[in-house]
Amino acid sequence: MTALTEQIALARTESRLRKGPSPGLDALFRGAAFGSALLVLLVLVGILISVFYGGWPAFREFGFGFLTSSAWNIGTEQYGALVAIIGTLASALLALMIGVPLSLGIAVYLTQLCPGWARKPVGMTIELLASVPSIIYGMWGLFIFAPLFARFVQVPVSNLVEGLPIVGTLLYARVPSGVGILTAGIILAIMIVPFVASITRDMLDQIPTMLRESAYGIGCTTWEVVRHVLVPQASVSIIGAIMLGLGRALGETMAVTFVIGNANRLSSSIFDPGSTIASRIANEFNEADGMQLNALMALGCILFLITFVVLIIARLLVRRVKVA
Amino acid sequence: MDATNPLSDVRAAAPIRVRSGRRIADRVLRVSCLVATLIGAVVLGSILLMLILEGVKGFSPGLFVEPTPGPGSDGGGIANAILGSLVLTLIGIVVATPIGVMAGTYLAEYGRTSKLADLIRFLNDILLSAPSILIGLFVYTLMVRPMGTYSGWAGGVALAIIATPVIVRTTEDMLRLVPGSLREAGAALGAPPSRVILSVTWRAASAGIVTGIILALARIAGETAPLLFTALNNNSWFSPTLMGGVANLPVMIYQFALSPYPNWQSLAWSGALLITVTILALSVVARLVIKNPKAR
Numbered sequence: 133m134t135a136l137t138e139q140i141a142l143a144r145t146e147s148r149l150r151k152g153p154s155p156g157l158d159a160l161f162r163g164a165a166f167g168s169a170l171l172v173l174l175v176l177v178g179i180l181i182s183v184f185y186g187g188w189p190a191f192r193e194f195g196f197g198f199l200t201s202s203a204w205n206i207g208t209e210q211y212g213a214l215v216a217i218i219g220t221l222a223s224a225l226l227a228l229m230i231g232v233p234l235s236l237g238i239a240v241y242l243t244q245l246c247p248g249w250a251r252k253p254v255g256m257t258i259e260l261l262a263s264v265p266s267i268i269y270g271m272w273g274l275f276i277f278a279p280l281f282a283r284f285v286q287v288p289v290s291n292l293v294e295g296l297p298i299v300g301t302l303l304y305a306r307v308p309s310g311v312g313i314l315t316a317g318i319i320l321a322i323m324i325v326p327f328v329a330s331i332t333r334d335m336l337d338q339i340p341t342m343l344r345e346s347a348y349g350i351g352c353t354t355w356e357v358v359r360h361v362l363v364p365q366a367s368v369s370i371i372g373a374i375m376l377g378l379g380r381a382l383g384e385t386m387a388v389t390f391v392i393g394n395a396n397r398l399s400s401s402i403f404d405p406g407s408t409i410a411s412r413i414a415n416e417f418n419e420a421d422g423m424q425l426n427a428l429m430a431l432g433c434i435l436f437l438i439t440f441v442v443l444i445i446a447r448l449l450v451r452r453v454k455v456a
Numbered sequence: 457m458d459a460t461n462p463l464s465d466v467r468a469a470a471p472i473r474v475r476s477g478r479r480i481a482d483r484v485l486r487v488s489c490l491v492a493t494l495i496g497a498v499v500l501g502s503i504l505l506m507l508i509l510e511g512v513k514g515f516s517p518g519l520f521v522e523p524t525p526g527p528g529s530d531g532g533g534i535a536n537a538i539l540g541s542l543v544l545t546l547i548g549i550v551v552a553t554p555i556g557v558m559a560g561t562y563l564a565e566y567g568r569t570s571k572l573a574d575l576i577r578f579l580n581d582i583l584l585s586a587p588s589i590l591i592g593l594f595v596y597t598l599m600v601r602p603m604g605t606y607s608g609w610a611g612g613v614a615l616a617i618i619a620t621p622v623i624v625r626t627t628e629d630m631l632r633l634v635p636g637s638l639r640e641a642g643a644a645l646g647a648p649p650s651r652v653i654l655s656v657t658w659r660a661a662s663a664g665i666v667t668g669i670i671l672a673l674a675r676i677a678g679e680t681a682p683l684l685f686t687a688l689n690n691n692s693w694f695s696p697t698l699m700g701g702v703a704n705l706p707v708m709i710y711q712f713a714l715s716p717y718p719n720w721q722s723l724a725w726s727g728a729l730l731i732t733v734t735i736l737a738l739s740v741v742a743r744l745v746i747k748n749p750k751a752r
Contacts, residue, residue, distance in 0.1 A: 172580050172583060263739040
């Protein structure tokens with residue numbers, strides 16, 4: 133008797149389950165998931181189309197000269213991208229030169245030297261640097277860092293190198309206000325450190341402990357373990373992480389806009405103000421119309437292409453190691 | 457001799473055998489790594505200190521109830537910017553969450569072997585670090601120009617585009633951690649794939665997915681560049697339809713911090729403190745919830 137009721141109950145629940153989602157709903161769910169994934173692709177294509185479409189009049193008007201001209205004259209409607217491109221590349225390269233050693237140092241400290249109890253809080257501190265909004269970095273750079281930088285670096289260095297060949301032009305500040313391409317590079321360096329450091333740390337953590345221990349076992353010092361065992365093992369992905377940092381540094385907008393000085397002329401000194409593609413767009417876009425708007429869009433298109441290439445290389449390098 | 461006590465021999469010889477060059481290189485590495493880490497910590501500390509010292513000065517009850525004042529006038533608060541930021545971030549996350557979770561589900565559940573899914577996964581990673589100012593330009597072309605006016609909707613969409621890749625990535629990573637045997641068990645009960653996903657895999661990965669959404673929230677709450685050309689700013693209460701400029705904290709901070717008026721600067725500092733504390737709290741919460749730190 134009980135067995136029978138149980139069977140009936142079972143049959144009932146079974147039929148209720150079967151009634152659940154119909155094949156149509158199943159297909160709908162799958163379609164929605166597929167559509168959402170496709171949307172990601174469409175957005176990227178959309179970004180490319182929109183900046184290219186917006187910038188096309190400028191490319192047509194100025195042709196290849198747009199890339200090589202340093203003019204940016206709103207009155208005569210003459211626009212060129214050279215100053216902004218050089219500013220972008222220079223600040224990003226400075227950021228790498230300063231940020232990469234810092235990041236590698238932090239990653240090595242976190243994985244090799246840090247005592248166990250401090251690992252989590254120290255790692256968290258570095259990761260929190262990544263969450264600070266870029267506009268806050270801009271304010272810190274402009275109001276805290278730039279005055280100190282002007283007083284303790286720009287003025288003494290300018291006095292020191294004045295009149296010397298090459299370094300005298302490269303490191304001479306006409307107006308030691310603290311803002312300029314090098315300041316932007318330093319702020320960008322701080323901003324990319326958490327990204328590069330945390331990827332490098334993850335990669336170093338993935339290296340089998342046995343490799344490290346064997347090296348220590350034959351009497352290697354920490355430096356030798358890092359130099360001859362860890363770095364060669366993780367080199368490809370470290371380069372990928374650096375490229376990822378480069379991608380961020382190239383496109384960073386707000387922090388740079390605060391500290392680069394937004395000058396439109398080409399300067400030979402890294403202490404002088406300059407501008408990057410992103411900072412120029414941020415500064416001028418809202419008041420721009422006509423050809424200026426097109427020129428800014430064209431700058432955006434150039435930025436898209438540069439960062440896209442850098443990020444593709446970065447992801448390929450990071451990915452290849454993960455698979456291997 | 458060496459056979460009787462090799463250990464003491466090695467120990468006695470060790471300090472002499474290490475060439476001083478090796479020892480110095482090692483010392484230099486240790487010290488410079490420590491210094492690098494300290495620099496990172498000092499920067500974070502000095503940013504927080506700066507925000508607290510400058511930001512707390514401007515705190516008053518009026519800050520949270522009055523709108524931003526006109527140029528050069530006294531008083532006022534940042535209530536419109538706070539509310540605007542909340543609304544924009546909410547629109548962003550409400551739009552991004554279903555799209556991001558569904559796309560992540562597709563990549564993890566349906567598209568494991570497809571070439572297209574590989575491409576989308578790759579492009580999503582690119583979008584994750586794409587310059588946010590380009591997203592602003594895109595939404596400007598897509599929405600602001602055709603509509604003829606800046607709007608909160610455009611700002612929300614721009615933020616959604618930034619939040620989506622974060623959610624896609626975390627959702628996919630978290631779903632991949634769900635063991636296949638759970639899915640097989642669901643399928644063996646006769647449940648179609650959508651039912652398995654809804655009641656088995658999503659449920660198993662829910663903590664991770666929520667973490668991804670919190671991380672995305674932290675990411676978009678402080679974004680400034682994409683809002684410059686979409687929501688812009690507004691020195692009074694914005695219209696309930698969100699058409700026209702909508703005040704928001706990041707753009708308010710940008711405009712006020714660089715303004716010549718002390719009152720505006722002080723409001724910018726208070727806003728900066730508020731937004732940074734919120735974002736840092738969100739990221740700490742997300743990191744405490746999550747067990748797997750891979751989601752970036």
